[in-house]
Amino acid sequence: MEYRTKEDQVADFLRERIISGVIARGSRLKQAEIAEQLNLSITPVREALKLLEAEGYISTDSYRGARVVPFDASASSEILTLRLLLETQLVRAAVEKITAQDIAELRQLADEFAKAFESGDRATARGVNYRFHRRMYDIACMPQTLHFTQILWARYPFDIINAAENRGQDAVAEHDEILQALASGDVTAAMLAMRKHIESGWTVLKSAR
Incomplete structure (x- = not known):
């Protein structure tokens, strides 16, 4: 998996933990904590969160930061x-x-x-x-x-x-x-x-x- 960028690897790390429930739905994601956990700079973490937001895993706003969105219980x-x-x-x-x-x-x-x-x-x-x-x-x-x-x-x-x-x-x-x-x-x-x-x-x- 070495060919994948750091932001791709961070995004995959977070996707797995969101889907598995290790990171609970509704939880706030803090860039600094994630970067420290993965021994990375803030930049790939920030870019990974942008990717996850585009995919629908998280939502962000200027007041509450990034939060994991709920699963759609009414999946169609x-x-x-x-x-x-x-x-x-x-x-x-x-x-x-x-x-x-x-x-x-x-x-x-x-x-x-x-x-x-x-x-x-x-x-x-x-x-x-x-x-x-x-x-x-x-x-x-x-x-x-x-x-x-x-x-x-x-x-x-x-x-x-x-x-x-x-x-x-x-x-x-x-x-x-x-x-x-x-x-x-x-x-x-x-x-x-x-x-x-x-x-x-x-x-x-x-x-x-």
Whole structure:
């Protein structure tokens, strides 16, 4: 990931923590604290926050500074449709470029996800889940598609989905299915497995409303 700019790395660091719940929705983000935590200057942190604001993860004003916005609990079927379109295309491209080393890295992340859910550590599981999907989509080398996918993630209530009783077990099995398709180079199976994974989470969301 060395090719990515410092602001991109900071933005990814914050996205993962927002989606995982480590940084609570509504929390204030202080540039100086983030810079100190990451041992960076203020400049890449400031630029990362601008990027996250453009994507919809945070809001800023001159009085309250930067704050994490709430998930959209009323996420519409339009977001589902767009996620299905974009993320299956990212998977399709990943199948064409993936290496054995990539598969090994994704398998390690999938195993970490399963272990975190089994131990009841939902925040860690959500963070690892973010890294699993982000790593897979990085392999696709479709930066614009990934950018729009991340905008959709900012509006999606992953916290509600992952709080469901059996969601962890289902997600573990779905990750395995995706990895098997990637490892075998089966484009159709990989796209169908990702579609199933996203739709399964949507089903959980609808039942939780």
